[in-house]
Amino acid sequence: MPGGRLTHADRQRVAAGLAEGLGYAEVARRLGRPTSTVSREVARNGGPRGYRAEHAHHATARRARRSPAPAASPAPPAAAEPHGRDPGAVRDFVTQFAALMVHTGLPRMAARVLACLVTADSGALTAADLVERLRVSPASVSKAVAYLVRLDLVRRERGAGERRERYVIDDDAWLRTWLTSARTHAMMADTARAGVGVFGAATPAGARLDQMRRFFTSLSDDMAGGSTAAAFADALTAVAALAHAEVPLKAAELAVALDWPPDRVARALYDAGEHPDLADPLELRHDETAGTYAVAVRRERLTPVQRAALGRAAAAARPG
Structure with a gap:
């Protein structure tokens, strides 16, 4: 169909x-x-x-x-605001929010598009909606949306039978951005640590890199703190347990092995599936028919030639 x-x-x-x-x-x-x-x-x-x-x-x-109401249902005028909102106050807030985003480094048009999406009750707008609200060209909107999509702040979607795309900001968009930043800071710290090994901690360059390492390590640790870090720690523990088991397990079996309540295991497996970059280069795999979970190396981390070579090396290393 x-x-x-x-x-x-x-x-x-x-x-x-x-x-x-x-x-x-x-x-x-x-x-x-x-x-x-x-x-x-x-x-x-x-x-x-x-x-x-x-x-x-x-x-x-x-x-x-x-999803918004079908096209057959007339939409309220763009100037109208639900729940007795003051249109002027709404415009002032959108302007203030966009200015804050520009201050953080976001391009001005991308910031204005993001502000519109954040303050839309549906969290979703079409290109035509944005053109009307911002009084800009469709090309400007398209370029801004593409930028926000690359940042993983906005996604495109189109419902069944719909001709127009909607641009959507999800409730967990900020969490994804936060995690990306935390991982970037951790990578900066790792790179600086490697640089200290190359130049030597006693040299001016090595000392400068070591200071950089300490700064980004502290920043990454601070960003990964709190309840979110605890939840993702559970996700990584579940992935590690499955890797150690080396065989697929059901959630109930994993709960017994870890001595965790079933709901804690369920949350950990959900987080591991929803945030696959956490366990990179491993990935969680769920056999929905058997109801089991397992982990495997991400296929895209290795080229077909590398996988074939590793297979031959493994075969050669087996006894007999």
């Missing part, structure tokens, strides 16, 4: 195809769907590295519940 909604079974086949390393076109051919349907489905649900059939299915259902 080209153009129709993907079913749960379709999403399982998409996930299986991505796990095999297939391209969007091949996955789409197997489903009998347009390539664009598969590419949009994957892009709006974690990308090729983070796509999970179960999570994608539930996320799509949630987005459908949040």
